[in-house]
Amino acid sequence: MIQAVIVAVAAVSLVFFRRKYRRGGTITVIxxxxxxxxxxxxxxxxxxxxSxxxxxxxxxxxxxxxPIIGP
Structure with a gap:
């Protein structure tokens, strides 16, 4: 469940990154x-x-x- 959320967040961040780049906004190296x-x-x-x-x-x-207990 947690892994699915993390993958979804990564996908959404990629979509927003691509959308900003396509709108003509310049993207800096940083x-x-x-x-x-x-x-x-x-x-x-x-x-x-x-893992x-x-x-x-x-x-x-x-x-x-x-554990072994005794003499």
Whole structure:
């Protein structure tokens, strides 16, 4: 669910970026860099969420052995 929201936000930001560029507004190098960085950070956020889910699922189905207590 969270990943779908992040992907939707990335798609909407791309649409707004493209619309501004098509209207004839000039885009500066800094604006282009910011737009690329937003996309990169969103992609990293999605990747981190997915990796956490994979690790949590693995640990859930493969718990560590119980500690050995005694002499």
């Amino acid at each position: 604006e282009a860099f910011r737009a690329r960085m937003k996309i990169v950070f969103l992609a990293l956020a999605v990747c981190s969420l997915c 956490k889910v994979v690790v949590h699922t693995y640990r859930h189905f493969n718990p560590p052995p119980p």
